[in-house]
Amino acid sequence: MRENLDVLPGGDLLNDLASELARTGRGSVDTAGMALAASLAQIAEDYDLIFIDSPPGGDVLQRLILTAAKWVIVPTRSDDASRIGLRDVARRYLEARTDNPGLALLGVVLFGTNISATRVTGQAREALARDLNGVVPVLDATIRYVEAAATDARNRGQLLHELEKSVAAQPRWYELRRSGDGKKTTALAASAGSLAGDYAALAKEVLQMIVDAENKLIDELQGAQS
Known part of the structure; x- marks a missing residue:
């Protein structure tokens, strides 16, 4: 348990979502999405933000989430195949807006980048900007590819900033060797701090974008009423 954080994992049952919707006779995915939105509305006042993380693919699951959501952030890698996958997301996004006209795309963020491959990352940003045609931005923040830190975080059940503290608290390699425990203990990934950063x-940039978008919406509503 963590203060000010509730997590509700979907688990393997999400794989059977499409057949379950059909079996229970709940109607279309859009109908289920509106039911999800209504359920979230009942608890919305208890939270500052509610994030729904969807795996890649899964047309039914993504459509359901998009029908219930307000803001969308799309992660993508720098390769051409991942960029092509954005077209599927764009299609689902446009379809969902027929039932959820308030849905808005905040931007696209590059994940799994090689921090040293600045040329490749720069080219990917330029290609994404062309694909998006200025409709939505490519976020400034990127998430680097650090397998060791990501694995340590998953294995230990820690958030990355928590893993960063664990890394700082662990004995140095020479201290482990001096004590004779060096061969028994596997050091945690020192890259945890960079990935946490x-x-x-990314969190800071996304939160600022949401604040700016909300303020813009408030100004538009006030202007319409005056």
């Missing part, structure tokens, strides 16, 4: 920068 990436996520912190």
Whole structure:
């Protein structure tokens, strides 16, 4: 348990979502999406933000989420295949807006980048900007590819900033060798701090974008009423 954070994992049952919707006779995915939106509305006042993380693919699941959501952020890698996958997301996004006209796309963020491959990352940003045609931005923050830190975080059940503290608290390699425990203990990934910093920068940028978008909406509503 963590203060100010509730997590509700979907688990393997999400794989059977399409057949379950059909079996229970709940109607279309759009109808289920509106039911999800109504359920979230009942608890919305208890939270500052509610994030719904959807795996890639899964047309039914993504359509359901998009029908219930307000803002969308799309993660993508720098390769051409991932960029092509954005077209499927765009299609689902446009379809969902027929039932959820308030849905808005905040931007696209590059994930799994090689921090040292600045040329490749720059080219990917330029290609994404062309694909998006200025409709939505490519976020400044990127999430680097650090397998060791990501694996340590999953294995230990820690958030990355928590893993960063664990890394700082662990004995140095020479201290382990001096004590004779060096061969028994596997050091945690020192890259945890860098990856935690990436996520912190992304969170800060996303939150600012949401604040700006909300303020713009308020100004538009006030202007319409005056």
